[in-house]
Amino acid sequence: MARYRVGLETRERILSATRRLLAEVGIEGVTLKAITAHARVGAGSFYNLFASKDDAVFEVIREAIESVDPDPAGAGTDTLDDLVDAFVAFMTGSSPIARIYLQLAGRGLTDPAIASRVLRSHRRRVERFADAWQREDPSMSEAEAIARAEVMLGALTGLGMTALIDPSFDMRAHANELLPSHQGVAVPPLS
Amino acid sequence: MARYRVGLETRERILSATRRLLAEVGIEGVTLKAITAHARVGAGSFYNLFASKDDAVFEVIREAIESVDPDPAGAGTDTLDDLVDAFVAFMTGSSPIARIYLQLAGRGLTDPAIASRVLRSHRRRVERFADAWQREDPSMSEAEAIARAEVMLGALTGLGMTALIDPSFDMRAHANELLPSHQGVAVPPLS
DNA sequence: GCAGAAATGGAACGGACACTCCAATATGTA
DNA sequence: TACATATTGGAGTGTCCGTTCCATTTCTGC
Numbered sequence: 001m002a003r004y005r006v007g008l009e010t011r012e013r014i015l016s017a018t019r020r021l022l023a024e025v026g027i028e029g030v031t032l033k034a035i036t037a038h039a040r041v042g043a044g045s046f047y048n049l050f051a052s053k054d055d056a057v058f059e060v061i062r063e064a065i066e067s068v069d070p071d072p073a074g075a076g077t078d079t080l081d082d083l084v085d086a087f088v089a090f091m092t093g094s095s096p097i098a099r100i101y102l103q104l105a106g107r108g109l110t111d112p113a114i115a116s117r118v119l120r121s122h123r124r125r126v127e128r129f130a131d132a133w134q135r136e137d138p139s140m141s142e143a144e145a146i147a148r149a150e151v152m153l154g155a156l157t158g159l160g161m162t163a164l165i166d167p168s169f170d171m172r173a174h175a176n177e178l179l180p181s182h183q184g185v186a187v188p189p190l191s
Numbered sequence: 192m193a194r195y196r197v198g199l200e201t202r203e204r205i206l207s208a209t210r211r212l213l214a215e216v217g218i219e220g221v222t223l224k225a226i227t228a229h230a231r232v233g234a235g236s237f238y239n240l241f242a243s244k245d246d247a248v249f250e251v252i253r254e255a256i257e258s259v260d261p262d263p264a265g266a267g268t269d270t271l272d273d274l275v276d277a278f279v280a281f282m283t284g285s286s287p288i289a290r291i292y293l294q295l296a297g298r299g300l301t302d303p304a305i306a307s308r309v310l311r312s313h314r315r316r317v318e319r320f321a322d323a324w325q326r327e328d329p330s331m332s333e334a335e336a337i338a339r340a341e342v343m344l345g346a347l348t349g350l351g352m353t354a355l356i357d358p359s360f361d362m363r364a365h366a367n368e369l370l371p372s373h374q375g376v377a378v379p380p381l382s
Numbered sequence: 383g384c385a386g387a388a389a390t391g392g393a394a395c396g397g398a399c400a401c402t403c404c405a406a407t408a409t410g411t412a
Numbered sequence: 413t414a415c416a417t418a419t420t421g422g423a424g425t426g427t428c429c430g431t432t433c434c435a436t437t438t439c440t441g442c
Contacts, residue, residue: 001388002389003387003388003389003439003440004387004388004389004439004440005439005440006389006390006438006439007388007389007439010389010390031428031429031430032429032430033428033429033430036391041390041391042389042390042391042392043391043392043393043430043431043432044389044390044391044392044434045389045390045391046431047430047431047432048388048389048390049389052430052431053429053430053431105352105356106293106296106352107219108356109217109293109352109355109356110216110217110220111219115356115357119356119357122353122356122357147364147365147368148368150350150353150360150365151350151365151368151369153349153353154346154347154348154350154352154353154365155342155345155346155349155350155369156345156349157345157349157352157353158345158346158347158348158349158350158352159341159342159345159346159349160345160349161296161345161348161349162313162341162344162345165296165310165313166310166313169341173338174338174341174342174345177338177342178342193418193419194409194417194418194419195408195409195417195418195419196409196410197408197418197419197420198409198418201419201420222398222399222400223399223400223401224398224399224400227421227422232420232421233419233420233421233422234400234401234402234421234422235402235403235404235419235420235421235422236419236421238400238401238402239418239419239420240419243400243401244399244400244401383442384441384442385440385441385442386440386441387438387439387440387441388437388438388439388440389436389437389438389439390434390435390436390437390438391434391435391436391437392433393432393433393434394431394432394433395430395431395432395433396429396430396431396432397428397429397430397431398427398428398429398430399426399427399429400425400426400427401424401425401426401427402423402424402425402426403422403423403424403425404420404421404422404423404424405420405421406419406420406421407418407419407420407421408417408418408419408420409416409417409418409419410415410416410417410418411414411415411416412413412414412415
């Protein structure tokens with residue numbers, strides 16, 4: 001835990017180096033050696049401030065997500081529109097961190113420690129989407145709101161993946177189709 | 192190079208072990224030690240038959256792809272329901288290819304060579320979904336069918352990812368909500 | 383300016399990894 | 413059978429990784 005001014009500054013240098021490395025060389029290139037070298041810090045200093053290497057990586061991702069959060073304070077004022085917009089901004093923005101996030105999620109397919117972290121943040125997001133949905137339609141049951149939030153987030157994640165692999169893919173347009181307010185072009189539902 | 196009968200058999204044992212490992216622990220869990228242990232083979236025997244670990248992994252993937260007929264009949268009789276069902280079965284079933292596919296897709300976010308492969312198969316699948324959609328509603332334009340296919344596949348991919356990370360997640364239930372026959376909101380009926 | 387706590391660098395550790403080396407053995411051929 | 417060579421296991425190599433340890437230095441409240 002950083003308590004002194006110098007400690008906080010070092011923490012920022014480490015996060016900054018981690019951020020830059022994630023952007024430049026990807027998750028596989030982020031080694032402790034690289035981080036400490038770029039931050040001009042000894043390994044001891046690093047572990048004085050972070051519990052593990054992953055701890056620093058997740059903190060960088062957390063901050064990146066928070067930076068596009070329409071309601072960082074958790075006041076409950078964000079709409080579904082806002083949330084979808086934030087997700088799209090995160091995925092299609094200039095920050096390469098979205099890429100890292102998806103790669104980590106992929107790694108979570110085999111690494112239980114990462115899976116639990118990814119899952120935790122996923123569940124938090126589902127809750128957020130479900131709340132917004134219920135706020136827009138108070139008659140909706142909580143269970144249904146959660147189910148819809150799961151589908152919407154699944155869709156957004158998948159679309160984000162496509163967008164990252166295919167730069168010409170228009171994620172925003174497709175994402176907007178997911179919104180209940182969207183009244184698009186016509187396909188009568190099949191019976 | 193295997194020349195004798197025993198060598199060819201050993202080669203098959205190695206490929207079989209690699210295939211099983213890819214299914215069970217994913218691409219990152221496939222170590223040389225694991226392969227040789229499961230195949231009951233020494234490291235020397237392995238390198239007598241394969242140039243590298245990746246050589247064996249790529250061979251397994253190549254064979255797996257080859258063994259899956261993308262459109263056996265080519266009759267174009269499959270419905271959206273069938274396709275979604277197949278996708279869910281693919282993701283939640285015991286087949287190793289789904290996990291490998293997602294893990295490779297994640298790796299493709301930084302590796303252009305892998306990205307192009309992933310993208311190609313993705314586009315092929317979009318086409319398949321779009322065709323089915325147009326078959327069910329001939330009045331739908333091709334562009335719109337493709338747009339819907341993109342959203343649906345994005346959702347399925349994202350849900351599949353969640354399902355792989357969280358075994359308790361009911362992918363099939365959520366996937367069904369994506370179908371136009373379902374009166375959900377995720378893909379809204381259009382006016 | 384002193385004491386106690388925080389911060390520091392970097393050597394050292396233990397483990398994982400892909401891969402090499404080689405003496406011993408098995409195999410196919412003539 | 414006799415010979416060339418394919419095949420074998422597994423100890424050993426070099427490298428890289430995250431993390432720990434600790435003597436030393438720096439910081440800050442009093």
